[in-house]
Amino acid sequence: MTKRIPCVLAAAVFVALSVSCSNDDDVIKLAGNTQAASAEGEVLYSKAKAADDAGKSSSAIKQYGKMADKYPFASSAAQARFRQAELLEQKGDIQKSFDAYQKFLKRYQSSGLYAKALERQARMAQSAADGDVRSSFVGLKTRLSIEKTVGMLAAVRDNAPRSETSAKAQFTIGELYQGKKDSKDAIEAFRKLVSDQPESSYAPEALFRVGVVLMEEADRGNRNQATLELSREAFSDYLLQYPGHSKNAEARRMSGDIGGREINRSLEIAEFYDQSGQTESAKIYYREVLKRAGSGDAHDKAKSRLKALGE
Numbered sequence: 001m002t003k004r005i006p007c008v009l010a011a012a013v014f015v016a017l018s019v020s021c022s023n024d025d026d027v028i029k030l031a032g033n034t035q036a037a038s039a040e041g042e043v044l045y046s047k048a049k050a051a052d053d054a055g056k057s058s059s060a061i062k063q064y065g066k067m068a069d070k071y072p073f074a075s076s077a078a079q080a081r082f083r084q085a086e087l088l089e090q091k092g093d094i095q096k097s098f099d100a101y102q103k104f105l106k107r108y109q110s111s112g113l114y115a116k117a118l119e120r121q122a123r124m125a126q127s128a129a130d131g132d133v134r135s136s137f138v139g140l141k142t143r144l145s146i147e148k149t150v151g152m153l154a155a156v157r158d159n160a161p162r163s164e165t166s167a168k169a170q171f172t173i174g175e176l177y178q179g180k181k182d183s184k185d186a187i188e189a190f191r192k193l194v195s196d197q198p199e200s201s202y203a204p205e206a207l208f209r210v211g212v213v214l215m216e217e218a219d220r221g222n223r224n225q226a227t228l229e230l231s232r233e234a235f236s237d238y239l240l241q242y243p244g245h246s247k248n249a250e251a252r253r254m255s256g257d258i259g260g261r262e263i264n265r266s267l268e269i270a271e272f273y274d275q276s277g278q279t280e281s282a283k284i285y286y287r288e289v290l291k292r293a294g295s296g297d298a299h300d301k302a303k304s305r306l307k308a309l310g311e
Contacts, residue, residue, distance in 0.1 A: 045067050045077075057091065085100035085103075085104060105117055121159070128148070183216070194206050214228070218265065238251055263298050270282045270302065
């Protein structure tokens with residue numbers, strides 16, 4: 001019986017035969033074409049550099065970009081892409097500059113300019129988050145949309161995984177959403193930071209912020225009693241995971257306040273149902289107030305209303 005050649009061996013035999021059967025002139029021609037392309041790229045780089053040196057930044061930006069796009073493996077391609085991003089940054093075209101740095105960081109990770117490109121990109125994303133971005137024309141501060149800014153920060157985070165730069169970018173994403181009162185996305189962003197980089201210097205504050213965001217949501221009128229309980233749990237997790245952190249005392253105070261907030265929230269819900277004519281639902285929350293508060297204004301109001309409602 002004839003034995004079958006294993007797939008890997010068969011593939012190797014095929015490649016060997018293909019190479020042996022090919023014309024040596026084709027191999028030489030391929031190498032020559034690569035060298036020629038590299039040479040053409042260097043010529044284009046020289047033209048871009050000349051325009052750059054002459055102060056013709058718009059022309060230089062265009063030619064540096066063309067060189068890096070067309071000849072990415074040429075010896076000066078990394079420098080061309082970096083300089084393109086740098087000139088765009090100097091002109092105030094933040095979005096295009098950020099994108100050019102991103103292209104550089106994706107392709108030229110072994111370049112000596114990598115750390116500098118990452119630092120500049122991170123600085124630009126942070127400036128965008130702070131609203132400290134200047135228009136390329138009139139020099140006035142402007143603000144990028146939250147979607148674009150979050151996209152920039154996410155790119156920085158992913159370009160520098162497990163670093164403080166990455167942690168800061170992710171924390172800033174959470175802050176942006178918190179500032180927009182987008183509780184769901186803010187909590188998700190802060191929790192992602194704690195999950196991905198629990199040892200970073202930003203993680204304790206991120207977990208503390210989860211509790212704060214939930215309390216803010218409750219203060220804005222969220223009638224779901226579970227919101228305050230989730231806030232209490234977040235503060236508890238924070239105190240357990242990061243004992244000794246600078247916000248520990250504040251977390252304990254805020255967690256203690258939740259009991260009073262829960263009583264007031266129950267009273268608000270009871271009064272809401274009461275005024276809406278939903279008597280039985282109102283009674284449930286009035287009873288909850290009495291259960292949680294042995295005395296005080298809330299206790300007295302709940303007791304009075306329950307009596308008026310027939311209890």
